[in-house]
Amino acid sequence: MELSTYLRILRRNWIMVVAFTLLGLVAATAYTLSIKPTYTAQTKLFLATQSSGSVGDLQQGNTFIQARVQSYVEAAMTPAVLEPAAESLGKPVDELVGKVTASAGPNTVIISIVATDSSAVQAAAIAQAVGESLIEVIDELEKPTNGTGSSPVRLSVVTPAAPPAEPSAPNNRLNIALGGAIGLALGTGLALLRNVLDTKVRGETDLQRVTDAPVLGGIAFDGDATKKPLLTQAPSQGTRAESFRQIRTNLQFAHVSHGSKAVLVTSSLPGEGKSTTAINLAIAVAQGGQSVALVDADLRRSRVGEYLGLEKNAGLTTALLGKADLSELLQHWGQDELYVLTAGQTPHNPSELLGTEAMKNLILRLEQDFDAVIIDAPPLLPVTDAAVLAQHVGGVVLMVGSSRVKLPDLEKSLNALDMVEADVLGVVLNFLPVKGPDAYAYSYYSYETDQPKAKKRNKKAADRKNSRPPALDSIEPSRDHAAR
Structure with a gap:
């Protein structure tokens, strides 16, 4: 390991190292005071x-x-x-x-x-x-x-022998220094041992131990995100908003050579923030002036409709079963060109339904009429739904929750995607600490100069909106994006 790796381990476990050092100092002091001077x-x-x-x-x-x-x-x-x-x-x-x-x-x-x-x-x-x-x-x-x-x-x-002025033992300074050194060595050793035994993914360095996939961005832990999970509820110039803008930009570069416009967002385990990331990524892309279709393909635990406050009883499963046309099921959300297809009723066979030709055709149809298609899929390890869907999209974005997933689980997820020959566009680290060696911080310039343009763009987009979502066939990407 490099010196920077050791320093990061010590920063992660600095409380334990300091505690053992103090314990060594206290023990050495107590031992020294208990010895009768000679x-x-x-x-x-x-x-x-x-x-x-x-x-x-x-x-x-x-x-x-x-x-x-x-x-x-x-x-x-x-x-x-x-x-x-x-x-x-x-x-x-x-x-x-x-x-x-x-x-x-x-x-x-x-x-x-x-x-x-x-x-x-x-x-x-x-x-x-x-x-x-x-x-x-x-x-x-x-x-x-x-x-x-x-x-x-x-x-x-x-x-001649003369009475000494000071005792020769114990050597207080030496004993206390040795006690502190032993405590420091013990704390450092335990920190290194803990790092070897700890398989949780805490930051980008841990991620590099199992994959060379690019990191599209990181999202710092935000206590307010539980009550206000949507990007539109966060300050536009805040760290959280800037995080999704960076992910959007990096994803566009990673996806530039793909013919497919569909991107699958998944994770290894539940609770890593894949649904909120898929939603906020769709919002960020729509705010960038593109027309976006957000699909809730987590048929077992759908959350998109709940977060966005949309009708969720009719959606993806309704379209796949042929009970309604796709254009009737898309729901417009927000002031930009964002259309949402909620999960619909929970079927008895989600994996089989997502692997049908109907699902493949649905994605192709969305790609024809939208600039971007973002699909929220179930976690990879509990069920096979995400691996099945990964075969129908142009790329996969894997969410990794800091301190919530272990390296063996992440490796299993990557192997599952590799088995179906899925193209992993990159990884997004979520719940990163705001302080410490794995902290995620942004320094960026003010975007106030871009606000007039953004307002003008939003006004033009709002003028194109009707009171209800238009038919799918009538949705056309904006001219400038079509030119791209």
Whole structure:
């Protein structure tokens, strides 16, 4: 994955990452405060020879003490040294074990005695006592065996032990920083794991994992759309209206090479906004000056008539069964050249009815008399209606509800369309968040300069309207669009 992908994952899960980071900081702080502070004191001893002979003697003596220094370091931890030190401090020798360490660096004759204790004074006292005890023990051990003469080496205190001003442990800053780092790493790891396990489509990046179909546009989530779903109910210069204008424009470019004028709008599952998108897309195309036929082919759960407030008991099924002519069933809506064919009565065999030759001829007839035909079809996965209809139209627009459909379901839908050799014109993302990594935002210029032209066009279109819808055969596209 690219860096931008990781950043997007972190932005999606930033609350979890921050929560775990804070949890790590709090846990580290609590742990640090629960630890009793310990203090470290140190004394340093210098090892030298007693002789002061020639240069050769000094070099020989230096080699001797360097060979001995590691032995003295080990001797510092023996009972011979610790017992006298413990006795001088009035403590049991077991208490000193684990509190005292001795060390000497390479090529050095300085021995460091380090002691730790919960008391700064006691730590200094222990280090000093062990150092003095080591001096006495080494002096005794290095004396000649005959008991006469002095030790050839001499240990001297060069750095006396002093009570430390601050505790050596715990390291509050380090512990808290480690706690925050561990929390951050854990939160980031869980965010990445969640991204792997989460198969919901949330944005265009997720969409690209299963299809290379172009994205015709995105529709941001709008709480007012539930009460005011129609494009005519939204502000004309608002984001929602601009979204459908962009989809309309992109769809025209995607559909420019097709001989068929019919476009099918469907989705993978119910609730992804296909019906409202089909309606608003038809309205947007009609507002662009084209004559549009909107067909509600969702015979199982028709919604177009309900949204537009039209008669829905007589419509598509009525025409397919030959009970009425198509021209009698089309209902004009709005001020533009938009005509709606509602679903009609629910039949017992919707799939078979939509796959008949009558349905194919109905679409061809609409294409002859309208600039655009937009068909609202059922979802692809629950029923086969949309796949059947996809064979009669020039292209398919697939709605994808953000966070409402999973990648496997979307892949199944695309495979179903591929099996019937449907031409997927593109995908429209719906319910996109207004904030966050998958947010959908528009920046556009004001369209106030185009309003006089739009009003003039709408007035001409209104003058051509009659009080009732004209017969289908009498509907003709406007001259400028016919010229196109």
